[in-house]
Amino acid sequence: MTLLDVRGLTVRTADGRTLVDDLSLTVDSGERLGLIGESGSGKSLTTLAILGLLPDGMTATGSVDLAGTQIVGATEKRLAAVRGRDAAVVFQEPLTALDPLMRVGRQIAEPLARRTCLKGAALREAVRGALTQVRLPEPERIARAFPHEISGGQRQRVALAMALACAPRLLIADEPTTALDVSVQAEMLDLIDSLVRERKMSVLFVSHDLAVVARVTDRALVMKDGRAVEEGAVHDLVRLPREEYTKALVASARRLESALDLRSAR
Numbered sequence: 001m002t003l004l005d006v007r008g009l010t011v012r013t014a015d016g017r018t019l020v021d022d023l024s025l026t027v028d029s030g031e032r033l034g035l036i037g038e039s040g041s042g043k044s045l046t047t048l049a050i051l052g053l054l055p056d057g058m059t060a061t062g063s064v065d066l067a068g069t070q071i072v073g074a075t076e077k078r079l080a081a082v083r084g085r086d087a088a089v090v091f092q093e094p095l096t097a098l099d100p101l102m103r104v105g106r107q108i109a110e111p112l113a114r115r116t117c118l119k120g121a122a123l124r125e126a127v128r129g130a131l132t133q134v135r136l137p138e139p140e141r142i143a144r145a146f147p148h149e150i151s152g153g154q155r156q157r158v159a160l161a162m163a164l165a166c167a168p169r170l171l172i173a174d175e176p177t178t179a180l181d182v183s184v185q186a187e188m189l190d191l192i193d194s195l196v197r198e199r200k201m202s203v204l205f206v207s208h209d210l211a212v213v214a215r216v217t218d219r220a221l222v223m224k225d226g227r228a229v230e231e232g233a234v235h236d237l238v239r240l241p242r243e244e245y246t247k248a249l250v251a252s253a254r255r256l257e258s259a260l261d262l263r264s265a266r
């Protein structure tokens with residue numbers, strides 16, 4: 001069953017520049033799709049358009065059907081019902097998702113309480129469960145902390161816990177490990193991989209790094225200058241890239257991998 005069906009998505013600025021150009025993609029229930037492309041290729045704008053979160057002044061045309069809701073042109077009320085339940089997002093920088101002035105536990109509790117009607121001890125237990133499930137040690141301490149009192153890797157786990165709290169059908173992860181140290185990156189990728197597999201969730205995983213996408217997804221779409229240039233099974237893209245642009249992405253992923261191998265061998 002198709003969970004996300006994007007057809008002819010085009011994103012333009014107020015002054016008429018086209019930043020995403022006639023893009024189409026689908027994500028089936030339980031499927032994991034990667035979105036790859038160099039910086040500025042339109043990956044983030046695509047994910048924002050899918051969630052109805054485009055910056056002021058930008059407009060989307062085309063069709064984004066998310067679990068039966070048409071996102072393009074939807075009212076805020078409609079979008080609010082979809083976010084968290086049908087799709088949730090983890091951004092590159094966890095501080096985007098976190099309120100610096102609110103304790104971590106409360107930030108997870110609020111959306112949970114809204115969706116589930118849990119209260120008091122049951123709500124606290126659900127928050128504890130959400131933090132434990134993203135493998136945060138000492139969940140009580142983390143719940144009481146403010147975002148600046150925990151590490152970057154812990155903050156990204158908290159952001160993931162928030163995204164997963166209401167059991168969305170689709171997780172959108174936009175460069176969720178790019179801001180993290182290399183060792184923490186690998187742990188975070190393993191965590192996302194095992195959680196989405198356990199829950200049979202669908203994933204749209206965005207990265208400029210093919211090696212990262214290959215770890216979490218089976219199929220990928222390559223973007224360049226706002227357009228789709230190639231799509232296929234990740235192992236085919238890596239072994240037999242057709243487009244020059246994809247070949248260059250594969251070569252740079254190889255260079256990165258061998259650099260990482262050298263680093264771990266040292």
Ligand SMILES: Nc1ncnc2c1ncn2[C@@H]1O[C@H](COP(=O)(O)OP(=O)(O)OP(=O)(O)O)[C@@H](O)[C@H]1O
Pocket residue numbers: 013019037038039040041042043044045046055208
């Ligand atoms: N708020 C904005 N106003 C104007 N132009 C923007 C805005 N956000 C992004 N752009 C432009 O749209 C294009 C696509 O940006 P986008 O952020 O989607 O790229 P990306 O593929 O996510 O890149 P990265 O890998 O660096 O995150 C870029 O040329 C960027 O400069």
Ligand SMILES: [Mg+2]
Pocket residue numbers: 043044045174175
């Ligand atoms: Mg981006």
